[in-house]
Amino acid sequence: MSDAASALAKLGAHPGLCLGCRHRLLNETRRGTAYLRCGLATTDETLPRYPRLPVRECRGFAAAEDQAPQGIDK
Numbered sequence: 001m002s003d004a005a006s007a008l009a010k011l012g013a014h015p016g017l018c019l020g021c022r023h024r025l026l027n028e029t030r031r032g033t034a035y036l037r038c039g040l041a042t043t044d045e046t047l048p049r050y051p052r053l054p055v056r057e058c059r060g061f062a063a064a065e066d067q068a069p070q071g072i073d074k
């Protein structure tokens with residue numbers, strides 16, 4: 001399992017729209033937990049930095065060019 005797939009599996013909830021969004025960032029801690037952060041929230045304060053999952057609607061959604069998880073931080 002890739003690091004990204006591993007982090008997704010540790011989220012504890014399906015990410016919903018965020019899964020296929022180019023603004024999605026995944027962080028996995030050394031303790032083995034993971035969380036999803038919205039990269040667009042850094043420039044758009046109306047969006048939650050840590051969206052409540054699953055996200056069903058989001059005006060900031062932008063489809064990722066590929067579906068490969070990105071933004072893994074350790």
Ligand code: SF4
Binds near residue numbers: 039047048055
């Ligand atoms: S813009 Fe919306 S759909 Fe995209 S990562 Fe942020 S909260 Fe999720």
